[in-house]
Each structure stands twice: as structure tokens, then as C-alpha cells.
Amino acid sequence: MILDARIPSGPIADKWDRRKFENKLVSPANRRKYQIIVVGTGLAGASAAASLGELGYPVKAVFIHDSPRRAHSIAAQGGINAAKNYRNDGDSVHRLFYDTIKGGDYRAREANVYRLAQTSVNIIDQCVAQGVPFAREYGGLLDNRSFGGAQVSRTFYARGQTGQQLLLGAYQSLMRQVDARTVTLFPRREMLDLVVIDGKARGIVARNLVSGELETHQADAVLLCTGGYGTVFYLSTNAINSNVTAAWRAHKRGAFFANPCFTQIHPTCIPVSGDHQSKLTLMSESLRNDGRVWVPKQPGDKRPPAQIPDSDRDYYLERRYPSFGNLVPRDVASRAAKAVCDEGRGAGDSGLSVYLDFAEAIKRHGVDTIAARYGNLFDMYRRITDENPYDVPMRIYPAVHYTMGGLWVDYNLMSTIPGLFVLGEANFSDHGANRLGASALMQGLADGYFVAPYTVANYLGGTTLPAVSLDHDAFGAARSESQERIDQVLKVKGRRTVREFHRAIGSICWDQVGMARNEAGLRQAIAAIQALRSEFWQDVSVPGEANNLNPGLDYAGRVADYMEFAEALALDALERRESCGGHFREEHQTPDGEAQRNDAEFAHVAAWEFKGVGARPLMHKEALVFEEVHPTQRSYK
């Protein structure tokens, strides 16, 4: 099978306009004859469901939470990029496009990224019109800041709660459509399967998490907006209910999974305090503007930080990267922290943290200035750790934060199953091997507000879709398979809890498929995952029954899927014999320890086709062609 990304022809700046004109349309009177299902209500899902509802399509919004507003987009702190050039500092659509391609270490599709940069300007207009209270300057115009190492100020923000305000904007538009009766909400429902009829996505099986009933829903198009798979690592900055289940089940029905090994580990998170911990908390990377990162020079030096004189400290980022110092990109900073901790020089009882020291900044600027800049972050740190960062250095450690990989989609955001669209973090498309700060919110909203409404219409308008009823065998079969899987997991009645298995799979992934990977470790990981998967099905203990609200059962289904998905993650990492962005293969580094890409052999998207649990999936390659940006080696020395 040849993967056709269906990129429009012509100059890159004209491609999207060309596609929009070529697209089939659905006339207003005919839209109500189609049924669309949107799974997930984060930025991508809420914006897509609202936009399609506004156009007059009947939409079912299916989500696991009690309210659409709980999706984890709500927790994004920093901001959203847009090429508005309100600062007159040389920004443009082309520059945002260029920065995103380069930041992704040349592993993203140019045409998609260009469209993302183009639509970024419309997103800000849309959100302001919705009443999103972005930060403003005294003149009343919108404020911007620089973010993620960009040389221009293009990031719009709402205090430290940008994701919250953008999601509430999309949620309010969604609720307006609920009021208009175009969108129907299906809260506390988990998608367990995709129903494929005649090769097209025609519906889903969803479990009502309160009654336990399995429901089937018919559709003419299904949009998966279900986020990333960071919780495969157990500990991450993701919400505890984030999961890969909907995407993985669609994968098992024929949607290819692309680049699962592209995971982002964020350097400035509050470290693990004990094995009771359920999740990790991110602190904005802006802290690295004033804080200095260090560890003791000698392994095993357990003196309190204040008693370690400057001569016994190693400011390793400043030492290794004299020109960028503490401001190197996320992937580089994370790997360097791991390296010093592996040498036994980590701080804290666990030895798995590094100091982020503001003593010098406080001396230079005064406590008040530092409090004005970072007060809310310092408070958050103190609340969680019970340590006062004004007196003792903060301790930070990298944590899993975002997953660039996801279901493969073409330029129209359609997967390899016609009629199944994938939006936001759940798809693989725009960030390549590393996502830049403030780009996730941009992508989720671009996909939902400005891309899917056109491309879904094109699909509906250009496809013959015979009516299908819920009596069709495919619905019954998918429902039975979902039921069997639930019965099976309840029947095991073993000795180990789901959480124990989740921790175990997370620790395999973190140790061998985390910040640094090598062939031997990846092979070990694959064997360990396979062994753990069979232990899971023999020894898991799931409480309660399937006929009522049973969060333990929901959790079991998600962890069961991770037992399969983790193998795909490790295999993809094994097969990508190069280092790029967040994917660091120890065998492929420059003499001074930096990531070494191999453009000759690996300038492609690896899209995996499911061939059965435990069977080796088939890899398809989509070659990445760079016509606008010439790939170069990143250097931060």
C-alpha cells in the first residue's frame, strides 16, 4: 500500500487555498442528513464539534468526563503561538512555519505545518471574539511574549492558564450548539471500538461509564480528538484519565499509527517524591530564564545545597552549552539532567533531581522582582514540595509531557480508514520529532476550527454513503468483542492490581524507551512488555462488576491497551536508527554527545499497520520531501 498524503500541488503558500476551492461542499439543507461523531472534547474536539454544529451538521460529542470542560487541554499553562507580527519584530507565516519545521528536527510534513502557521492568525481572532481574556497592554491591545526559544514574540497568553481559557472558549461555543440542538453530549462514555463497514468508518461502540451499558452509535464520519499517550509511562504531566484506548482500538481496525517513538520529555517538572505518586506537575520553562541549573561535582555528595560551595558545583548546562547555557531546548536539557543523575550526582533523597537555583537572580534583581516574575510558580512548588524556593534551590527533573506521534493522517486529517479523521495531539502531523512551546494549543484549535470543517465536508460531499442501521452485523460484532474484552478482564481475578501493572509498564518504558534509547535496551523492553502483557491477562485483579460506575474497570481497559501499545512504541524506537528531536538513540550521536539525524535513511514518517496482538506490525513509509526548508544539524554550543 502506498501512503498518499494527498498534498495539494502548487506553491506552498497557495496549497490550502487551492484545496479549499477544490473541496466538495455539502449544501446547508443537506447537512442535517449526515451524522458526525466527535470523540473527546479538548481543544481539538470541542472546537471541531462546535464548528460542525454551527454549519448545521448533527453532531454527537462523546467523552469520558462528566463535563466537556474537564479535558486535559485545560491544564496548558504557557500560551499559544500566532504569526500576527503585532510586535513588528519580523514575524511572518513563513517564519512560524520555518521555526516549527526546524524545531521538529525535520520530521514533519511541510504542507501541514505551513497551513498551521497560516491558520494561526485566525485562531487568535476567533478566540478574542469568543471573549477569551488574553493578557493586554495598557493601550488595550494584546500582549505577547517570547517562548520556547523563539527569536520573536508571538505567544499570546492568559496569565498561566492559557489552555483553560482557550478550552472554555471552545466549550462555550460547544454549549451554544447544544442549546441550538445541533450537538448532543454523551458524557461519561468511553469509545471502545470503531465500526467499519465497507471499508469506511460508520460508527462507534461506546461504554456508558455510569450504567456500564455498551452503546452503538451510527455515523457518516468519526473524528477522534482523544489526545496523546503520555500516560503509557505511568508518571507524566498528563491527567490521570488520559489514555490511548480510542486511538488504539481504531488502529486495530485499520488506522495506521505513525511515529509512536516521538515523545516529548519536559525538563522543568517537580520531581518524584515517592512511589505513591500518581502524576507529575510541570512548571513553566520560563523559570530557566533566571534560574541556574546545577548538581554537585562529586557523586554521592549529599550535603544540603547551601553547604556546597560554588567550587564543588557543576553548572553543567552552562559548561556544556556556553552560548545557550540554561536555555537549551527541552530535549537537550532533559537528556543532560538524566546524564548527571545517572552519574550519581543527582540531588534529593532519590538522587533523581537537579537544582534550579535562584539565589544569584534574587541577589541581582531582589526578591520582589523575582516574585513578580515567578511568584505563582514558586507558590505552586511550595504547595507541592513544602520547600521554600526563595530560600533553598528548587529541585526539578524531566517528565513525559506530550506525544508527537499519533494516528497517521493525510493532509485532510483523514486516517487510513476513510471517514475516520484524527485531530489534535491524537494525530501525528505537525510537530515532527519535537514540539515547540505554545504550539500544541495552536494545532488543536487549527484542526478543529479551521481544517476539519472543510475536509469533513469534502469527504461527505464526495463519498457515496449508503444508510447503515445499528442492526448491521458490524455493530453487533464490535459490541460483542468489546463485551468479551470486559468479561475477560473481570474474569482473571488475579493478585496484582491494575495500578501495579500500570507502574510496571511505565517503568519499562521510562527506563528503556525514555530519554535515551539503545538497541539492546529496546530489545529487552519489547521482551519485557510481552511478558508483562501475558502476566496481566493471568494475574490482574479488577474490582467490582461491569454494570455500574466502576472506575477500576475503566482503568483496567486502558492499561490493557497500553500493554499492546507499548510494544509498538518500543518497536518504532528500535527501527528508527537515528537520533532526532525527542528520540535519542545512544548509538547515533555526534562526538560531543548531541543527536545525530540520518536524513538519507530516515527522512520519513513510519506508519505502522496492525497485524494482530503479538504479531509484528507492518511498517509503511511516507517520504518527507523538503522543498522550502533545507534540513541542517541543530547546534546549541
Added chain:
Amino acid sequence: MRVHLKVWRQAGPDQPGRLVDYSADHVHPDMSFLEMLDVVNEQLIKKGEDPIAFDSNCREGICGSCGLVIDGIPHGPDKGATTCQVHMRRFRNGETITVEPFRAKGFPIVKDLVVDRSAFDRIIAAGGYVSMNVGGAPDANSLPIATHVADQAMDSAQCIGCGACVAACKNAAAHLFTSAKITHLGLLPQGEAERGRRVVRMVEQMDAEGFGMCSNEGECEAVCPKEISIANIARMNRDYLRAMLR
């Protein structure tokens, strides 16, 4: 450390509920309150008992999913914090802690500590938005908004929709939640056109959901994890009166 718990257990909406005693051993002071409950649940699963159901998601104080009444206080003892942000170091070794769901007519219990807060979604659906379709927005900088106005709107927009305000109110009123959205949108020029219609519809929906009247005691403000001010309620009442007199 070790703590004793009295936890509200209720199998379903129409079943009777009661407080059940549990003890949590090997509690680390750095654990969050919900992580302590995770540990209790792990022990219950090992014993073959039904774990305690409670909602939580982001576990960093922003999604609004979690919400427990801890020793009589919605979200527990820390000011300006959600349940997931409370840590066990806040409690004494050997202490007995009572854990109950948010209780209100408008929030029926689903199971144990999980309540149905969909009434809040219906209040937002009754007008908690700006009626504009994608595609028609003017340039974002075409309408300057003074910083103090934008800041004040943001203060109200921070509401996370957790429902603690309702749980703390002796009348189970939803005035703080509803007024926060009315204030956020009412302060901004984008929300001005629908200001009157919005307040009337949202207040009517709030009443229809079975939430009580406001008697101005400020319990809501005291427990709000985002410290939203009851001045929002006064503003909502003014807007409502003005809209009704027109």
C-alpha cells in the same frame, strides 16, 4: 503516618448511604489527599472489596473534576486550593478525617463521592457564551480593551466549575458559579450585545435546576479554589434587575 477515615459510601443515586470507617497506614506526608485515597483503594482491591469511587483528572487544580468535603469543608483545609492540591502533611498522625461528597439538590449523587454536576453545563448552555460563528471574527486587535477590564474579566473567567460554591452554601445556591460567567462575558465588549438576554436565561436555568437562593453569607467565596469574589453575585443581580426592568 496513619490516619483514620470516615468515608461516605453509597452504591447508587437511590440507595441509602452511610459513613464507613477505614484506616490508611504508611501515609507519607508528601502524598496528596487523593493519592492517600488511591492507596486505600489499592488495599480494598487486594481484599476483594469495592474501592471508593471519586472523580479526579488533572490533579493540578485546574480541571475542576475533583471535589470532596473534607471534615465539613469543600476541598478541605487549604485556602485557594482544590482537593487534589491538599497534601497529607496538613493532617496529624492518628487524626480522624471525614470525607463526604458535595451535597446539593442540584448535584445528585452517582456513587460514593461522585456527583452529577451536569446542571452547570446546562446553565452555560443557557447563554454562557458569545453568539459568534467561526469565520466571522474581526482582527483580534481591532477592539482595544483596557487592562483593568481584561484583568477583572480574567478574575471571573478563572472559575473551574467544580461546584464547591454550591456545596458550601447552606441554600445550595449556584450564584457564584453563574455570576462568574455572567461577569466575565458582561465586562467585555464582545459579550455586551447579549448581556441582558444572557443573565435572564442563565438565572432562570439556575433556578430550574433546583439550586437555592443566595442569602449573602459568603461561604462560597471562602471555599472557592480560585478565590472568585462574591462581588460577581452583586453584579449578576444588578444585571438581572436591569434586564427585567427593560
